[in-house]
Amino acid sequence: MAAQRILAAAAIVVVACLCVWPVRAAPKGAEVDEFPGFGGELPSKHYAGYISVGHEQQKRHLYYYFATSERDPTVDPVVVWINGGPACSGFSAFIHSIGPFKIEVSQIHVNDDPRVTKNPYSWTKMASLLLVDSPAGVGYSYADNEDDYATNDTSRVVDLYDFLSKWFAEYSEFLSNPFYIAGCSYSGVLVPVIAHEIQRRNEEGGRVKINLKGYSLCNPALDVDIENNALVPYAYKMGLISEELFQSLVTTCNGKYWNNTSPSCLEDLNHFYLQIKGINMEHILCPPCRYKMGITQETMEYDSGKIFKRFFETSKHGVECQNSELALEKLFDTKLGREKLHAKQKVSRPWKRCPKDIRYTRDILTLTEYHLNLTSKGYRVFLYSGDHALLVPYSSTLEWLKQLKYKEIEKWHPWFVENQIAGYSIRYENNILFATIKGAGHVPSDYLPFETFIAYQRWIDGADSL
Structure with a gap:
C-alpha cells in the first residue's frame, strides 16, 4: 500500500509539473521567490x-499568502482557508x-534550524490556496491601534x-474561478x-461579484x-468514562451537560x-507530552498534528515531545523569513500562531x-470530522445536522481509499455531504493527510459522494 501511495503521489506531481500556468496579473512586487527553510x-x-481593511482612523492590515494551483490555475477553484482558534494564523x-510544504520530521530539536520539504498531499494539487492571518494581531497581521486587538465574530466577518x-x-x-471557503474548528x-x-x-450588486x-x-x-x-455521550461511547458515571450524568443533568446549575449535575x-x-x-x-527532554522549552501538550508520522519515527528523546510552535516561529519570525514572505519588519508584535493577548468574544452562538x-x-x-476528536466530536456535527431536517439521500455507509475503509459518510438533500475520517483527530489533515x-x-x- 505504501508503494501505491508513493506512485499515486508521484503521478500527481508529474501531472502538476506539466500543467503549471502563469498568473496573468498580480500586484507589483507580490510574487514570492523563496520560502524559508526550503x-x-x-x-x-x-x-x-x-490588504488593509477598516477606515482611515482605524486600519487593520491583514497578511495573505496565495499559492496558485499546481494543476491548472486558470480554471481550478480558489479556496480561502480561515483558521479557528478563535484567533490563530x-x-x-x-x-x-x-x-505545499511541511516541516521535515527529523527537525525535532529546539537548537536546529527548521527545514521544510514538499507536502505530497498539498491542496494546491487541486486548487489555488489563499490563506489569511485573521484577526489583526495573529501571524503577520497587525493593527494601527491597540484597541483593534479586541474583536468578535461579527467584526471579524466584516473585515x-x-x-x-x-x-x-x-x-x-x-474572479471567474469557482470559489470555496474552508476551515476547521472555531x-x-x-x-x-x-x-x-x-x-x-x-445579490445586491457589490463592488465585486465573487463566484462562490x-x-x-x-x-x-x-x-x-x-x-x-x-462531550459526555462521546466520552462514554469511546470508553473514557464508566457506565455508572454516565448513567448518573444522564439522570442528574437531564441531557444538559454544560451551563447547568444543578448541584448533583455539577458534582457528576x-x-x-x-x-x-x-x-x-x-x-x-x-x-500528552509528560517530560522535559531537551527538545522542548517547557512541558507542553503533545503536538497532535504529527502523531501518525511520529509514532513510526525513532528518536532518543521520544516521539511525543516536539515543539512545532517554536519551529514555526523560527521559520517565520526572523528578518530573512519576513523578507522572503513580504511581511512587515517594523511592527512591534512578534510572529505568533495563536497569540494569547487577542481579546476575542464569541457573539454568534x-x-x-x-x-x-x-x-x-x-x-x-462538505462537513467532515476526525472520529477520534473529543474537541468538537463528530457526533456533535451529526446531532446538529438533525436540526436542518434535511432528508438523507444516502444513509451512513463506508467510503474507501485504495480498497480500505477511510471513514463513513452520509449524503443529505440540498448538497450537504458529511464524512468521518477514520482514525483522525481534530483537523483531520494533520493526522491523515492522504485520506x-x-x-x-x-x-x-x-x-456528490465520496
Missing part, C-alpha cells in the same frame, strides 16, 4: 502581501496542515469580506457567515449548546472532568439559519 524551486506561482496552515473583495480586485483574473462560526455575506453582497460555489468545515463549531453537550461533571483530565482533547489516543439560507440557494457543503486529501479532492472536483 531550498528548491517553488511548485507553482506564490504571492504574498497585505491562517498562514500557519500552509505548512502545518494543507499547504474578512472587506479583505476578500479587495483581494479579488487585485487578483481579478481569478472557523465553523465564521465560514457560513462569510459565505452568507458574499451571497448577500452578490460552496464551503467546507472539519470538526466545526456550529451551535454552542450542541457542541458542549456532545466534576467527576467527569477528573476522569478525562489526562486525555488529549484533539486525539483521544495520543498521550448558532449557525443554523446561515446554513439553511445557503443550502436552500444551491451552495455545496483527507482524497476526500477533499473528490468533493471539490464535483462528486
Whole structure:
C-alpha cells in the first residue's frame, strides 16, 4: 500500500509539473521567490502581501499568502482557508496542515534550524490556496491601534469580506474561478457567515461579484449548546468514562451537560472532568507530552498534528515531545523569513500562531439559519470530522445536522481509499455531504493527510459522494 501511495503521489506531481500556468496579473512586487527553510524551486506561482481593511482612523492590515494551483490555475477553484482558534494564523496552515510544504520530521530539536520539504498531499494539487492571518494581531497581521486587538465574530466577518473583495480586485483574473471557503474548528462560526455575506453582497450588486460555489468545515463549531453537550455521550461511547458515571450524568443533568446549575449535575461533571483530565482533547489516543527532554522549552501538550508520522519515527528523546510552535516561529519570525514572505519588519508584535493577548468574544452562538439560507440557494457543503476528536466530536456535527431536517439521500455507509475503509459518510438533500475520517483527530489533515486529501479532492472536483 505504501508503494501505491508513493506512485499515486508521484503521478500527481508529474501531472502538476506539466500543467503549471502563469498568473496573468498580480500586484507589483507580490510574487514570492523563496520560502524559508526550503531550498528548491517553488511548485507553482506564490504571492504574498497585505490588504488593509477598516477606515482611515482605524486600519487593520491583514497578511495573505496565495499559492496558485499546481494543476491548472486558470480554471481550478480558489479556496480561502480561515483558521479557528478563535484567533490563530491562517498562514500557519500552509505548512502545518494543507499547504505545499511541511516541516521535515527529523527537525525535532529546539537548537536546529527548521527545514521544510514538499507536502505530497498539498491542496494546491487541486486548487489555488489563499490563506489569511485573521484577526489583526495573529501571524503577520497587525493593527494601527491597540484597541483593534479586541474583536468578535461579527467584526471579524466584516473585515474578512472587506479583505476578500479587495483581494479579488487585485487578483481579478481569478474572479471567474469557482470559489470555496474552508476551515476547521472555531472557523465553523465564521465560514457560513462569510459565505452568507458574499451571497448577500452578490445579490445586491457589490463592488465585486465573487463566484462562490460552496464551503467546507472539519470538526466545526456550529451551535454552542450542541457542541458542549456532545462531550459526555462521546466520552462514554469511546470508553473514557464508566457506565455508572454516565448513567448518573444522564439522570442528574437531564441531557444538559454544560451551563447547568444543578448541584448533583455539577458534582457528576466534576467527576467527569477528573476522569478525562489526562486525555488529549484533539486525539483521544495520543498521550500528552509528560517530560522535559531537551527538545522542548517547557512541558507542553503533545503536538497532535504529527502523531501518525511520529509514532513510526525513532528518536532518543521520544516521539511525543516536539515543539512545532517554536519551529514555526523560527521559520517565520526572523528578518530573512519576513523578507522572503513580504511581511512587515517594523511592527512591534512578534510572529505568533495563536497569540494569547487577542481579546476575542464569541457573539454568534448558532449557525443554523446561515446554513439553511445557503443550502436552500444551491451552495455545496462538505462537513467532515476526525472520529477520534473529543474537541468538537463528530457526533456533535451529526446531532446538529438533525436540526436542518434535511432528508438523507444516502444513509451512513463506508467510503474507501485504495480498497480500505477511510471513514463513513452520509449524503443529505440540498448538497450537504458529511464524512468521518477514520482514525483522525481534530483537523483531520494533520493526522491523515492522504485520506483527507482524497476526500477533499473528490468533493471539490464535483462528486456528490465520496
